[in-house]
Amino acid sequence: MQNYVGLDVHKNFVFAVVIDGEGAVVSERKVRNEPGELDRFFKHMDKDASIALESCSCWEYVYDYLSDAGFTNITLANPSRVKLIATSRKKTDAHDAKVLAELLRVNMLPASYAAPNHVREQRLLTRHRASLGRLKAIAKNKIHAVLLRHGINHGFSDAFSVQGTNYVRSLDLPMIDRYQVDQYLELVRHYDVQIKKTDEQIKDYVAFNPEARLVMTMPGVSLYSGLSITGEIGNIKRFNSARKLVSFAGLNPSVRQSGDKCYNGRISKQGNKHLRWMLNQCAHVAIMHDSTLAKIYHRIKKRRGHNIAITSVSRKMLCFIHAMLTHNVKYQALQIHKAKAS
Secondary structure, eight states, X not given: OOOEEEEEEOSSEEEEEEEOTTSOEEEEEEEESSHHHHHHHXXXXXXXXXXXXXXXXXXXXXXXXXXXXXXXXXXXXXXXXXHHHSOOSOXXXXXXXXXXXXXXXXXXXXXXXXXXXXXXXXXXXXXXXXXXXXXXXXXXXXXXXXXXXXXXXXXXXXXXSXXXXXXXXXXXXXXXXXXXXXXXXXXXXXXXXXXXXXXXXXXXXXXXXXXXXXXXXXXXXXXXXXXXXXXXHOOGGGOSSHHHHHHHTTOSEEEEEETTEEEEEEEOXXXXXXXHHHHHHHHHHHXXXXXXXXXXXXXXXXXHOHHHHHHHXXXXXXXXXXXXXXXXXXXXXXXXXXXXXX
C-alpha cells in the first residue's frame, strides 16, 4: 500500500508522520537532522513513497538527502498556501507534518519549485552580491549620519569618490566621531574589495550561462542582474505565459471584487522579492537607453508619478524577458519583430 510522509523540518530535527492510503497514521517520530538518524528512519521505507516537506529556511539539506538516497516522489510544499488550505488553531510539529501527509494523499498539496543545484548556486551567488551592497550602504549611511549631526554639507555628488573620501578623512571631528568615521570608511573599502571579487565570480558563471547572456541583450541588464534574473526565474518552461511570470514576481496588480464592482490596486508583492527588486534596479537604467521603455515610463509618470512608472517598466521588461527566454531571441530581434507586426 502506498505510504505518504509529511516532514516538518527544523534546524536540529525533523518530525515525520507516515500515513497509509486510508489516512491512518502508520508511524510518527522525531528524528535528529543528521545523516545517521535519517538513515535509520528511512532505510525501511519504499523508494516510491510520496514525501512532502515545506519550503522553509532549511529544506535543502533534507531534500538533497532524500534525492541522493533514491527517493523519487518528493514534493516541496508552498508554506503560505498550505496555511490557507489547512487553517487550524492547533500548532504542533506532529500536526503540521500530518497536514502535509494528508494533503499529499488527497492530491491537494500546493507545490513549490525545487530548484536544481546549479540554479540554487546561481541564486546564492547573486543574493550574496546583493547583501554586500546593502551592508556597504549601511556603512555609508552611518557616515552621513555623523556628518549630519555636525551640520557638515560636503557638497560632493558622491561623498565616497576619491575626492569625497579624502575630504571626509580631512575633517576635524571630535575623537569618538573621528574614530567611527574612520572605521566606517574602512568597512566601505572592505566591501568594495569583496564586491569586486564577487563580480569576478559572477562573470565566470555568466560565461557558462546562455540564458543570462541572452537577457543581457536588454538595455539596463548587466552581468550581475542578468545572472540574478535568470536564477530567480529558473526554468522558463514553468511559466506558460508572461502573466504567470509577472505574478511570480509579485508585479501583478492586486484585485478586489465585490458584486459587480472590481478594483485593481497596487502590485500584490506576493512573489519573488529578489526578482522584483532586481527588475526595479534595471528599469532605472533601461529608461535612459531604450526608447520603447522610456515612452512607457514618461507616459505613466505624467499621470501616476515616478514609482508607479518604474514598476510598469519593470513589468514590461519581465514580459519581454519571458518572450526572449521562451523563444530564444535577443531583445533587438524581438523589437524588430514587434515593429514589423505593428
